[in-house]
Amino acid sequence: MSKAASAAAKDLALAGVRGVHLAWADNNGIPRSRIVPIGGLADAAARGVGATALFAVFDTHDRITYRHPGLSTPSGDIRLFPVLERLRRLAGQPSFAWAPARQVAADGSPWPYCQRGVLERVVAEAEVRGFELRAGFELEFAVAPAASSDIASAPGHTGPAYSPHALVGIDDFVAGLLHDFDVNGLRIGQLHAEYGLAQLELSLAATDPVSAADDQLLARQTIHAAAHAHGLRASFAPLVSPQAAGNGWHLHSSVRRRARNLLAGRDRPGPDGAAYVAGLLRDLPALTAVTAPSVVSTARLRPGYFASAFTFWGTENREAPLRYVPGTELLGDDHANVEYKPCDASANPYLALAVVFAAGLAGIEEGLEPPAPVAEDPGTWSSGQREARGVRRLPASPEEQAAALAACPRVSGVLGEDLLGAFQAVRGSDAEWADGKPLHELVGAHLWRY
Template sequence: MTKAASAAAKDLAAAGVVGVHLTWADNNGIPRSRVVPIGGLADAAVRGVGATSLFAVFDSHDAITYAHSGLGTPSGDIRLVPVMERLRRLAGQPALAWAPVRQLAADGSPWSYCQRSVLERQVAEAAKRGLEFRAGYELEFSVAPAGSEDVVSAPGHRGPAYSPHALIGLDEFIAALLHDFAANGLQIGQLHAEYGVAQLELSLAATDPVSAADDQLLARQTIHAAAHAHGLVASFAPMIGLEAAGNGWHLHTSVRRKGRNLLAGDGVPEGDGAAYVGGLLRDLPALTAITAPSVPSTMRLRPGFFAGAYAFWGVENREAPLRYIPGTALLGVEHANVELKTSDASANPYLALAVVLAAGMAGIKDSAVLPEPIAEDPGGWSEGERNTAGVLPLPASPSEQDTALLANPRVSGALGDELLGAFRAVRASDATWAAERAPEEIVAAHLWRY
């Protein structure tokens, strides 16, 4: 490891790199980092760099909560060890490189609060069961001129939605994104002007789950840097205005056994593929507590906004929080996957993927029953019609999310007791902060956090 890290550092230094961002995401989905000089990278690859253990109990506003007894004092240190195989020079910040980290205890042993390790455990469990997962993110974000207080009053583009005309004023930014993503080793399926105010969307290619979470963090860094270089700021916040469409980071997954996509079916998933989707649907209220955990997340989950306000699934139904996308004669059966819409940038990507895998694997194990798909928007139904169809609203407040999470051992158990305690403490701290503030203030305070 030392020899390989030294060689990588030497090559980067020769190319003009002077420092490396060692990056992770906290329990609010907010990226954090330590920058090490390029000359210190080889040592960091072996011994890590120090950081306070309290990052696990930072809330969305950088307040530290001591409500979780496991991290109840300001004492304690961890080591951040870069994952060297994911080391990248940042095309949009050419003097800097980037690498995700594992968080270890001070003595180098596993640390219970490391979110990346939680996902790695689920991937290892899947391998024991003969299952292999693929995952990819669609990222929605909004742009505004640098220095803007908000996006709605100062949109970076004025539409029309999905129109090439909307992007003409952003030509240099778009070109930089395409260049920098390719240079940073990130494959984009497509990019376009989305439906919301000054909103863009791009899709990352599917890969293994841990790489997908790493890619999500690297994509954020790439987008923010390109925006800054072109006089813009980017917001990934779940809500940019009370009446505006919010930003989701839709999570696509598929599951394979012996190379065969279990989600492939005759227009709908069958067998273990149906059980996988059934497991996600069964655990959707608790999943949402992890995949859309912030106060603005609950504000975003409204009918009519393609966000997924009710617990149901559908085939290509964009109002469904679980949207099944079948394979076709044109795309091939291996294209089949399921999209989770109740997911956004306030979710830690490693935890989001970990609980999705845990719920889906439990569904396969239990042969979870998948009800008939719904092709309509239940938001337009009466409450009685929804009750008859068994379509219930997803948790609409932090307290409802916490209740759903605690009631579901499949989802909460994937985190482990220590991390679950820290995660809940952070969510409670956010909820206490929001309880004293108006909706407009809540949206404004989160707008540039991601």
Template sequence: MTKAASAAAKDLAAAGVSGVHLAWADNNGIPRSRIVPIAGLANAATRGVGVTSLFAVFDSHDAITFAHTGLATPSGDVRLVPVLERLRRLAGQPALAWAPGRQITADGSPWPYCQRGVLERQVAIAAERGLEFRAGYELEFAVAPAGSPGIVGSPGHPGPAYSPHALVPLDGFIASLLHDFAANGLDLGQLHAEYGLAQLELSLPATDPVSAADDQLLARQTIHAAAHAHGLVVSFAPMVGLGTAGNGWHLHTSVRRKGRNLLAGDGVPGGDGAAYLAGLLRDLPALTAVTAPSVPSTLRMRPGYFAGAYAFWGVENREAPLRYVPGSDLLGDAHANVELKTSDASANPYLALAAVLAAGMAGIEDALVAPEPIGTDPGGWTEGDRESRGVVRLPENPAAQDAALLASPRVAGALGNELLGAFRAVRASDAAWAADRSTEEVIAAHLWRY
């Protein structure tokens, strides 16, 4: 490892790189990092960089909660170690490189609060069961001129939604995104003006789950730097204003056994593919507590906004929180996947994927049977119609999310007792902060956190 790190550092230094971001995401989905000088990369790869263990109990507003007994004092330190195989030079910040970090204890053993380690554990469990997962993100974000207090009142593009005309004022920014994504080793599926106010969306092609989470963090860094270079700021926040569509980070997953996509089917999945989808549906309220965990997340998940307000699944139904995307003669069976819409930037990407994998694998293990898909919007149904189809409202507040998380041994178990305790403490701290504030204040406070 030392030899590889030294060689990488030498090459980067020759290219003008002075330092390396060692990045991770906390339990609020907020990226954190430490920069090490390029000459210190080899030492960091061997010994790590010291960081406080309390990052696991930072809330969304940088307050530290001591409500979790495992991290109840200011004492403690862990080591942040770069994952060298993911080391990238940042095209938009040419003096810096970037690598995701793995958190370990001072003696080098696994640390139970390391979110990347939680996902790696689920991937290993999947491999033991002969399963292989693919995952990819669609990222929505809003654009504004630098210095703007918000998106409403100073949108970064005038629309119309999905129009090429909307992107003309952002031409330099778009060009930088296309260039920097390629230079940073990120594949880009597509990019367009989205439905929300000054909103853009881009997609990252599917890859293995850990790489998908790494790519999500690197994509954020890339987008923020490109925006800054063109006098812009971007917000990935779940809500940017009342009365407008929020930002989702739609999570697409598929599962394979011996190379065969289990979600492939004749219009709908069958067998283990249907059981995987049924597992996600069974645990959807608990999943949402991890994949859309912030107070603004619950504001985003409203009926009629393609954000997933009720627990159901549908075939290509964009109002469904679980949207099944079938393969076709043109696209092939490998294209079949499930999109989770109740996902946003306030979720830690490693924990979000770990929870999804755990819930889906449990569905396969339990041989669950999926209910019939729904092709309309249950938000327009009567309560009696929803009750007859077993369609319930997803958690609408932090207390309901916490109860749903505790009610699922599968999702809670995937996090592990230690990290679950820290995660719940952080969510409770956020909820207490928001309790005496208006909706507008809550949205404004989260707008630039991601």
């Protein structure tokens, strides 16, 4: 490993790279990093880089909570190890390279708070059971001039949504972004002006789950750098204005066994694919506690905003939290997947993928059967109609999310006792900070965090 790191460092140094970001995401979905001088990369690959153990209990506002017994003092250190297979020179920051980091205990043993390790375990367990997992993120974000303090008063583009001329004023940024994504090794399917305020969306190509989470972190870095280079700043926050549609980071997933996509189907998937959907639907309230965990996330999940407010699934229904995307004669069975919509940038991408796959695979193992798909928007139904169809409101507050997570060991158990305790402590700290504050203040405080 040190030989590979030394060779990579030599090549990067010749190209003008001065440092390497070792990046990970915390329990608030916020990217963190240590920069290693390029001459120290080989040593970092061999022995790691020191960091405080307390990053696991940082809340969204960089407050440290000591409520979790496992991390209740300021003492303790961990080591960060670069994943050299994902080492990239950053096109938009050519003096720097980037690599995702594994978090390891100071003695080199596994660190139970490493979110990447949780996803690696879920993927490995799925492989033992004969499953191949695929995933990809859609990223929504808003842009504003670099000097702007918010999006609403100075939107980076004014629409119309989905229009080619909406982006004419930021053409250089879009072109630069496409260039940087290509050079950074990130494949995207498309990019367009989205429905929300000053919003854009791009879709990352599907890959294995760990790479999908790595890609999501690298995409954030790439977007931020491209925006800065063109006089803009990007917000990935779940809400950029109390009145506007928010930013969702929709998670597309599929499961294969013996090279066959279990989600394949036209109007609905076959038995195993349907069971996967049923597993997700069963645990959906608890899943949102991990996939949309910030205090503004539940405010985004409201009826009528294509944001998913109720527990149901549907075929190509864009109000559904679980949108089944079928295969077609044109695209083939490999295209079939489930779009999980109540996910945003405040989710740690490794944990989001881990719990989603764990819930769906549990459905397959138990042979669950989902209810009939819904084609309408249940937000337009009466409460009686929703009750008759078994459609419930998703958790509408951090307290409701916490209760749903505590009541669902299938989801909470994925994190493990130590990481779950830290995660819950951080959520409690965020809720305490937010108590009594109006929504506009909460939105402003989260706007540039991710």
